[in-house]
Amino acid sequence: MSFSELSSQEIQRRETLNKLREMGIEPYPAALYPVTDYTQGIKDNFVESKQVCVAGRMMSQRIMGKASFAEIQDSTGRIQVYFNRDEICPGEDKTLYNEVFKKLLDLGDFIGIKGYLFTTQVGEISIHVQEFTLLSKSLRPLPVPKTDDDGKVHDAFTDPELRYRQRYVDLVVNPQVKEVFVKRTKLFTAMRNFFNEAGYMEVETPILQAIPGGAAARPFITHHNALDIPLYMRIANELYLKRLIVGGFDGVYEFSKNFRNEGMDRTHNPEFTAMEIYVSYKDYNWMMDFTEQLLEHCAIAVNGTSDCTFGENQISFKAPYKRVTMRQSIIDFTGFDIDGKSEEELRAAAKGMGISVDETMGKGKLIDEIFGEKCEGNYIQPTFITDYPKEMSPLCKVHRDNPELTERFELMVCGKEVANAYSELNDPIDQRERFEDQVRLAEKGDDEATGLIDQDFLRALEYGMPPTSGLGIGMDRLIMYLTNNPSIQEVLFFPQMRPEVKMQKIELSDNEKLILSAVEKIQKGLLLDVKETVNLSNKAWDVAVKNMTKAGILKVTKEEDVLYIQIG
């Protein structure tokens, strides 16, 4: 980037930087700064005249002649600091105050403050500055939102594109954004603590997988050079955690960054975080009890209460949650009983409900469509929907009482799935058949089916996996509920964005070349003549000439009301 591409404010700050260096002040000093206090702690435990040393960004400056106020923002908040010229500069030389503080410090600079605490006449806790140190210069102006007496925010940094692309700026100027991410971390910590106290172990499993299994989704594909094989970014970690249960762990869990090469919208990001936990000798009934305890615990850890607000809805994560079978749910909302119905009867019923169906849909898919259209959206409070049809769940154990169903539940909150759990299928022969069914579906063109069989996973099951229940939770979605954010971009530090395109015109356009060659022939001539020669539209002419005069290639001069054009 050349100097001329900087805005005037950026140029000023670079000049300021040079002036500081000329004065012998290093704008990026190496030494540590001996911070003793944080702003929040000072406000919580105010002690008059206490000596403190704080550091942070200067976020505002109010200069009133020989005295000034500024605000310092650190990781915990902001505090006001008071500068007095004659105390900063006791001698004749007032440079440190008049030049360095008043002129060479900019909003956004990191400074260190040594001083003592006091309250101003209007009662604001402040630091009386005795010494200040420039810790790091900021070369770009920060947007600085301000709140007026009526609580109205001015100059907010609100453009979502800028906020996501420059999250660092968003975090500096929008404290409520920081709060979301603090809560996100609290959620992860709370969940870890809950699992660890239950005696389960956090593990790591491969992100690069030779066969992307455990879910049905399009993977990202990459290539390993040394082995010369394709590798896939994981779409789920389920099959690896089960291998560990085979290996003899009682309970294993992992916070898994998963990658799916599918559409992006306000609830989907190509990489997202799931938590999966597998516990041996348990079934899905136990897992429901465990899940509701877990979520109550997490909600309280994050928000201090099991209640939370999401949009217009009040949600309570207090256990226990309602449990409804999928069959009962469909009866409740449509009056139709799916039990014992043939594929044709289901298709006719779905059609009758105004759901678009086609001939390729099997029983499971039809039931899923009915549930998705007519039932799912009605569950605002956390509700377990249980006993899904078999075709939809190739990794789940058949229901102990009904061979058409599986021992599966999903937890619905605000009409969306937050968690998914099974009594895990551990019959290796059944598992192999289900995989083979999936391969047949994939060959028929069902792009939701998995086309590759993970033979090693089947080998593991053949050695024997104890009865196990597993649970997966969409962490991004859960934190959206707990922080009342309707879009996933708000709960990810760096949501995926289309790459920034930098438009840089290095070469002359064709029009510009045309004009330039015409002018080169004559060196200097009447502007109107040249314009006529090149025969461009007014606008094209105007744009091209403006560009080139700006770049100093051409020069337009006026002599006695006649315009001339010449080589610059």
Add this chain to the structure above:
RNA sequence: GAUCCGGUAGCUCAGCUGGUAGAGCACCUCACUUUUAAUGAGGUGGUCCUGGGUUCGAAUCCCAGCCGGAUCACCA
């Protein structure tokens, strides 16, 4: 992928039916010793998203494109 809305100063935005680009904050200069959206006076700053077209003249109208947001569809 479809539809709608938007892209103007560092930030938030105004700019009617085409006629010399505006405000507040930020920035610069000056004044001011407890202010708090500090205040008062003066000033700098723009590829009006890009490209083409219509026109004497386009931020404004037309076409194409790029980028973003919202809604819907898809993604169990």
